Amino acid sequence: MTFELSARLAARNFDMSLTLAEGQTVAVLGPNGAGKSTLLNITAGLVRPDSGTARIGGRPLFTLDGGTHQWSAPHHRGIALLAQEALLFPHLSVLDNVAFGPRSTGSSQRKAREAARHWLSEVDALELPDRKPAQLSGGQAQRVAVARALAAEPELLLLDEPMAALDIHAAPMLRRVLKRVLEGRKAIIVTHDVLDAYMLADRVIVVEGGRIAEEGPTRQVLERPRSHFAAGLAGLNIVTGSITEEGITTPDGRLFAGQHDPEWSPGPGQAGVAAFPPSAVSVFLGDVHGSPRNSFPVTITDLERHGGQVRVHARGGEAGTLSADVTPAASADLGLAPGMEVRFVVKSALVSIYPA
Numbered sequence: 001m002t003f004e005l006s007a008r009l010a011a012r013n014f015d016m017s018l019t020l021a022e023g024q025t026v027a028v029l030g031p032n033g034a035g036k037s038t039l040l041n042i043t044a045g046l047v048r049p050d051s052g053t054a055r056i057g058g059r060p061l062f063t064l065d066g067g068t069h070q071w072s073a074p075h076h077r078g079i080a081l082l083a084q085e086a087l088l089f090p091h092l093s094v095l096d097n098v099a100f101g102p103r104s105t106g107s108s109q110r111k112a113r114e115a116a117r118h119w120l121s122e123v124d125a126l127e128l129p130d131r132k133p134a135q136l137s138g139g140q141a142q143r144v145a146v147a148r149a150l151a152a153e154p155e156l157l158l159l160d161e162p163m164a165a166l167d168i169h170a171a172p173m174l175r176r177v178l179k180r181v182l183e184g185r186k187a188i189i190v191t192h193d194v195l196d197a198y199m200l201a202d203r204v205i206v207v208e209g210g211r212i213a214e215e216g217p218t219r220q221v222l223e224r225p226r227s228h229f230a231a232g233l234a235g236l237n238i239v240t241g242s243i244t245e246e247g248i249t250t251p252d253g254r255l256f257a258g259q260h261d262p263e264w265s266p267g268p269g270q271a272g273v274a275a276f277p278p279s280a281v282s283v284f285l286g287d288v289h290g291s292p293r294n295s296f297p298v299t300i301t302d303l304e305r306h307g308g309q310v311r312v313h314a315r316g317g318e319a320g321t322l323s324a325d326v327t328p329a330a331s332a333d334l335g336l337a338p339g340m341e342v343r344f345v346v347k348s349a350l351v352s353i354y355p356a
């Protein structure tokens with residue numbers, strides 16, 4: 001059954017629509033304050049939008065358009081929300097925490113505990129049933145919380161940065177468990193980690209300023225980003241403009257040459273993106289002689305160590321923020337420092353051009 005939502009909430013500058021097909025997991029990525037949690041909370045029934053509709057299959061979750069207003073309470077939505085913290089009932093054993101969902105929908109204690117054991121085994125936590133939540137590590141508690149959410153047999157699972165509160169050793173195990181249990185399930189996972197998107201999601205939605213900035217299949221969005229946020233996650237620079245024979249022309253009239261997708265024949269003037277890694281950018285002081293192509297005057301905003309290189313972050317007028325990787329020796333020779341005006345020159349062979 002398809003999940004469909006369209007909602008607006010003026011107080012949070014929120015206006016989004018999305019559809020989730022049966023069995024599909026979507027990752028929601030975006031900067032702080034973009035509206036990711038608001039999307040989950042509206043879906044779960046914890047925040048009420050000004051207008052909109054949502055349904056799972058034929059079953060309405062809310063209808064706030066037109067004359068008839070309908071609003072289902074959170075526990076009637078068939079939706080489970082998993083937060084950053086496990087939020088288990090502290091006085092119940094692990095087994096009874098997981099059995100809680102089936103119990104509250106009328107299963108006998110025996111049947112509910114049977115279901116609980118099944119879900120504990122699905123999350124690799126069969127050795128924990130008698131413990132109290134206070135006796136669990138963060139990663140164990142979060143796996144139990146996943147089992148508790150699934151034991152309620154939700155039609156849609158919402159995960160709000162489930163790995164965020166875990167240490168680096170516990171996160172990979174939870175990620176593996178989630179990969180297994182999300183297979184073939186409708187789920188929306190809010191995350192700041194591209195690894196989650198790659199491993200867990202069929203599709204990615206990038207949200208910015210309460211709107212969907214970009215969406216598509218995970219690899220397409222993360223390897224051919226169109227939004228600056230997704231480009232940042234992918235570790236790429238992007239410059240947008242309109243398509244020409246050789247590349248794109250930026251809004252301030254600069255030609256940016258690159259390699260077109262061979263399978264794609266753009267119409268002239270069509271909006272396009274030029275994407276390139278920081279390693280494709282060289283840094284020069286002053287004017288560059290010869291071809292002015294793919295060359296930007298920029299102001300350095302920051303320098304940081306990145307692997308064995310120095311990553312030079314800069315602002316380039318219409319081009320927005322760009323970064324270049326140079327060796328520490330080159331950085332020292334050029335005397336690079338924040339506030340300096342330099343020129344970024346990008347190798348056109350390493351620039352991919354694709355439709356915006």
Ligand SMILES: Nc1ncnc2c1ncn2[C@@H]1O[C@H](COP(=O)(O)OP(=O)(O)OP(=O)(O)O)[C@@H](O)[C@H]1O
Pocket residue numbers: 011012030031032033034035036037038039
């Ligand atoms: N309880 C609230 N009351 C009023 N405004 C809120 C509330 N929670 C969030 N907002 C506002 O709504 C907007 C979206 O916030 P939201 O928490 O959904 O963003 P987010 O993408 O989840 O951010 P983060 O990554 O920091 O968790 C922001 O402008 C935020 O300030």
